[in-house]
Amino acid sequence: MAGIRGLIVGLCALVLAGCATAPASPEALAANDPYEQTNRDMLKFNAKIDKYFVIPTVGLYFVLVPEGGRRSVHNFLGNLSLPTIFVNDMLQGEVSRAGKSMWRLVINSTYGLGGFFDPAAKIGIPGHGEDFGQTLAVWGVKEGPYLVLPFFGPSNPRDATGLVVDTAIDPTNQIHIKQHLWWAAGREYFTLLDLRAQTYQTVQGIQRNSVDYYSSLRNFYRQFRNEQIRNGHNQTQDLPDF
Amino acid sequence: MRTPKSPALTRRALLVSATLAAPLLAAGPAGAAANVAESFVDDNIHKGLDILRDKKLNLTQRRDQFETLLLGLVDVRRIALFTLGQYRRTAPPEDVEAFVNAFKNYATAAYQSYFSKYTNQNLKVTGSTQRTPTDFIVQTLLVDPNSSQPPAEVDFRVRTDAGKPVLVDVAYQGIWLSLEQRDQFVAFLGQNNGNVRTLIAHLSELAVNLAKPT
Numbered sequence: 332m333a334g335i336r337g338l339i340v341g342l343c344a345l346v347l348a349g350c351a352t353a354p355a356s357p358e359a360l361a362a363n364d365p366y367e368q369t370n371r372d373m374l375k376f377n378a379k380i381d382k383y384f385v386i387p388t389v390g391l392y393f394v395l396v397p398e399g400g401r402r403s404v405h406n407f408l409g410n411l412s413l414p415t416i417f418v419n420d421m422l423q424g425e426v427s428r429a430g431k432s433m434w435r436l437v438i439n440s441t442y443g444l445g446g447f448f449d450p451a452a453k454i455g456i457p458g459h460g461e462d463f464g465q466t467l468a469v470w471g472v473k474e475g476p477y478l479v480l481p482f483f484g485p486s487n488p489r490d491a492t493g494l495v496v497d498t499a500i501d502p503t504n505q506i507h508i509k510q511h512l513w514w515a516a517g518r519e520y521f522t523l524l525d526l527r528a529q530t531y532q533t534v535q536g537i538q539r540n541s542v543d544y545y546s547s548l549r550n551f552y553r554q555f556r557n558e559q560i561r562n563g564h565n566q567t568q569d570l571p572d573f
Numbered sequence: 574m575r576t577p578k579s580p581a582l583t584r585r586a587l588l589v590s591a592t593l594a595a596p597l598l599a600a601g602p603a604g605a606a607a608n609v610a611e612s613f614v615d616d617n618i619h620k621g622l623d624i625l626r627d628k629k630l631n632l633t634q635r636r637d638q639f640e641t642l643l644l645g646l647v648d649v650r651r652i653a654l655f656t657l658g659q660y661r662r663t664a665p666p667e668d669v670e671a672f673v674n675a676f677k678n679y680a681t682a683a684y685q686s687y688f689s690k691y692t693n694q695n696l697k698v699t700g701s702t703q704r705t706p707t708d709f710i711v712q713t714l715l716v717d718p719n720s721s722q723p724p725a726e727v728d729f730r731v732r733t734d735a736g737k738p739v740l741v742d743v744a745y746q747g748i749w750l751s752l753e754q755r756d757q758f759v760a761f762l763g764q765n766n767g768n769v770r771t772l773i774a775h776l777s778e779l780a781v782n783l784a785k786p787t
Contacts, residue, residue, distance in 0.1 A: 358763030457723055540683050546760035550753040558747030567702050567710045573655050573741050
C-alpha cells in the first residue's frame with residue numbers, strides 16, 4: 332500500500348513538474364498556490380472519480396448499511412489508525428495524548444470487540460487525530476505550495492510526505508499475509524467510503540454556497556489543517572483586523 | 574483627635590491600595606465588555622435559531638424575520654469590504670457600494686442556509702477571549718442531543734468599537750467564514766480581470782439559488 336501511495340504522490344510531482352512553466356497569477360502566488368491551473372485540473376479529475384465511482388457507492392452504502400453499522404465501520408477504521416496516531420503523539424512530545432491513544436487502542440480492541448465499538452469514548456477518553464504531516468509542522472517544517480493530489484485531494488508537500496510516512500509506519504502494513512493487497516485495498520476503499528459518507532452534506536453545502544469552489548476548498552483545507560496542528564488551541568492573535 | 578499621617582505613610586498606603594486595586598480596575602471594564610460580548614452572542618443566536626425552528630412561520634416570513642435579526646447583529650458592510658481584499662482599493666467606489674448591497678443579500682441567504690442545519694442543536698456559550706479592548710472571540714459549543722459525536726466548537730467574533738456589539742465573523746471548528754469568503758472572492762476577481770460587477774452578478778445569482786428551498 333505504501334508503494335501505491337508513493338507512486339501516486341510521485342506521479343503528482345511529475346505532473347506538477349511538467350506544468351511548472353505556466354506563469355502563476357498574482358492571486359495564486361498570494362494564496363501560496365503557484366500550480367493553481369494544474370490543481371484545478373486535478374480537482375476536476377477527482378470530481379469525476381467522485382461523481383461516477385464514489386458517490387454511487389456511497390448511496391448504496393447508505394441504503395444497505397444502517398447507521399449503527401456505518402458507525403461501527405467508522406470505529407473499526409479509527410481503531411486501526413490508533414498505532415499511527417500514538418507514534419505521532421509521541422513524536423510531537425504529546426505524552427498525555429499518546430497515553431490516551433494507547434488506552435483507546437487497548438480498551439476498544441478488547442471491550443470494543445476489535446474496535447467496532449467505542450467504549451473508551453464513553454468512559455471519557457475521546458478520540459483525536461494526529462498524522463506525520465502534523466508532526467512535521469510541529470517540528471517547524473513549512474507546508475510548501477498547495478497541491479491537489481489525484482484521488483487524495485487537497486494537500487501540500489509536507490502533508491503528502493506525511494501520508495507516505497504514516498503508511499510506512501502503520502503496523503498493519505507490516506503484516507505480510509498472502510492477501511495483503513486485498514486487505515490494504517479494502518481498507519483504503521472503506522476509509523474513502525466512510526470519509527465521503529461523513530462529509531457528503533458538508534461538501535454539498537460548500538459547493539452550493541461557493542462563488543469559486545476550488546478556492547473555497549483550498550481555504551477550508553488550510554484553516555482545517557492549521558486547526559489540527561494547533562490541536563484546537565485558538566490562536567486568535569493571528570486573525571486579520573477588519 | 575486625628576493624628577496627622579506622615580506623607581511617606583500616606584504615599585505607601587496609596588501605592589498599596591493602587592496595587593491591590595489595579596487588577597480589579599483593569600479587569601473590571603474588560604471583564605464587563607467580555608460579558609457584554611458573551612450575552613450578545615447568547616441572546617441573539619438563540620433568537621436566530623428560534624426563528625429558524627418556528628414551524629408557524631412560512632418560508633417568506635422566516636426569511637424576512639431572520640434577515641431583520643441578522644442585519645441588526647452583523648456589521649455586513651465591514652465584512653463585505655474585508656472580503657474584497659486588495660480590490661477594495663482599486664475598484665470604482667460605485668462598484669464597491671453595489672458589491673456591499675449584493676453581499677448583504679448573499680450573506681443573509683448563506684447564513685440562513687448554514688444555521689438552518691443546526692436548528693435541532695443547542696448552543697452553549699463557554700467563554701471568550703479578548704484580542705483588543707474592542708475585539709472579542711466568544712467561544713460556544715454546538716450540542717446535538719441526538720448524536721454521540723462530541724459537540725462542535727463554534728466561535729463568534731464580536732467588535733464593540735461602534736458603541737454596541739456587532740458580529741463580524743463566525744468560525745466552525747476553527748474555520749473562519751470571512752477568511753474563506755475573502756479567498757474565494759479574490760480568486761474569482763483574479764480570474765475576471767478584477768471586475769467587481771462580474772462578482773456582483775454572480776453573488777446575486779447565488780443568493781437567489783440559496784434562498785430556494787432544498
